[in-house]
Each structure stands twice: as C-alpha cells, then as structure tokens.
Amino acid sequence: MLSKKTKYGLKALTYIAKSEGDNPVQISEISKSENIPQKFLESIMLTLRKSGFLGSKKGKHGGYYLIKEPAQIKMADVMRVLEGPIAMVPCVSLNFYEKCDDCPDEHECSVHKLMIQVRDNTLKVLRNNTLEDLSGS
Amino acid sequence: MLSKKTKYGLKALTYIAKSEGDNPVQISEISKSENIPQKFLESIMLTLRKSGFLGSKKGKHGGYYLIKEPAQIKMADVMRVLEGPIAMVPCVSLNFYEKCDDCPDEHECSVHKLMIQVRDNTLKVLRNNTLEDLSGS
C-alpha cells in the first residue's frame, strides 16, 4: 500500500510543477486544492525540502518551489524518500539491503527470486517517470 | 513491504511443491525446515486451504498437499489471498477497486497514472510466475 504521505507528497510536487510563474506556492493553497490536511502536508513538505527536492521562502508571500527541473526529478528518488525502499523485501533492496532472519542462503530462496523480478520491473517504471511526466497533460 | 505472512506462505507452498511423493506435509516439518513460527504458520496454512490452494488431511500422519499442479498456481492469485490487493492504491486495483476520498476525478490524478504503470508491470511478473517457477531449481 502506498502511504498517504507519499500520495500527498506526489500530488503536492505535481501541483507545484504545474503552477507556472516564479512565485513560491503556499501549503495552504495546495492543501485546499488537493484536499490534503494542512498540518500533515506541512511535515511532508519539510521532508521534501530537507531531501533536496524543494526550496522554501519563509514569511509572508513565502512558500515552496522546485529546485530542479521536473524532467530531472525521478519518481524512484521521490518514492525512496517518502515511502522508503522500493523493494518489497529488504533482502532484494538496492539501497536498503538487509539479510533475512530466516533464510540461511538467499540465493536458494524462492521468494527472493520472485521479488527481484518485481523490484526490477517497478524500478523500471519509477526511473522512467519524472515529475514532468506526472504533471504533463 | 511484503508481510511475513505472505513470505512464509510462499515459502511453505514452495516447500510442499518440492517435497515429492504423495504423503501430506506437516506444519511442524515446514516450520522447522524454513524457520517459521509454527503457530503462525498454522494460521497461514488454514488461509491457503480455505482459499483453495491446499487440501488437508486431519489426524495422525495428516498434513497439507497441493490441490492443483504447481504450474497452475499463479503468484498473482496467491499474493491476492495472503497480501491483499496487488495495486499500491485502491483506485487502480482491478479486484479491490475503491474510489479515493480526495481526488474529484481520478483520470486527472498524477499518482493514479503512475500507479497504473506500476500495477501493470507487477502484475505481468506475478502472472508469469507460477509455483513451478518458484520451486524449480
């Protein structure tokens, strides 16, 4: 299941990418337009800023803006920050690898084999899609 | 994240598929061999039986056996029973569709578009792989 956090984060990024002009976009505006609880969205935006996807401007008329071009923002990277590992089991994760407690040898593990395939195909999609793809028409 | 329930369930099915002969396989044996808590495995086997993947024999020398050929058991079907929907959001689920609370129009939703692609690719993998593929060498 995709968490609400990730879902809201992706929607917010898309909203900012779509909003033309150089003015920063306010949380309150995104919150109203996308039906996202404002306080919850606040913490998500903070995460996205701290991980280098967004810049912010404080005070009146402040808000958030993209730091990179939408075409440079890969969904795989956003997902890793908001949702965590893309792999369904830690033992097939590229960025968050962990050995399983059970499983003496993961190369013999049937689940391992299957989940590598799932990971590879999911990654393919998430690497091919950028924020530009999400916000385009 | 794949739940332990699903992971254990897949391992147990693989174990039974690999164990040749017509004798039913006991929970205690699978539990020891695959490092799965026995009581937990019990409830998983029950689920798999009730959903038509396994048959059982009660009493002494009882146990579980496959009802269908391994090649006929698609991972997509097993996953749906143990893990629930394959889609990451209910609004792109084929078997468990639900409208989102937010989202006035899901055809306009950027997350929706992305998650359909993820679902399609995951499904492709899970439909192509059968229990025979998992248990083969």
Add this chain to the structure above:
DNA sequence: CATTAATCCTATCGATTTAATAGGGATTAC
C-alpha cells in the same frame, strides 16, 4: 478403546506504524 499426533478455530496481546493534530517559534512583506 486409549493414546498420540495432527489439523482446526477463536481470541488475545504487544509492538510498530500510520495519519493526523497540537502548539508554538522564527522569519519576512507590507
């Protein structure tokens, strides 16, 4: 028929995670 070994079934528990809220601090435009 008694014993043993197995599945069957329901309930419960503790830990973790999730989604959301609360409450204020810091900064900037005007």
Add this chain to the structure above:
DNA sequence: GTAATCCCTATTAAATCGATAGGATTAATG
C-alpha cells in the same frame, strides 16, 4: 508591528502485524 507563512517537536488515536495461547476435533495405531 501585524499578519502571513514556514519551521520544528511532541503527542495521540487507530490500525495493522507478528506472534502466542489454549484448547476442540479428527484420525491412525497398537
């Protein structure tokens, strides 16, 4: 100096997950 806005930490309520408990039922076997 006031209002608007981001910044930050803490807390909470509910749900889920992994596991355990405790027995009821069934069947093989001597």
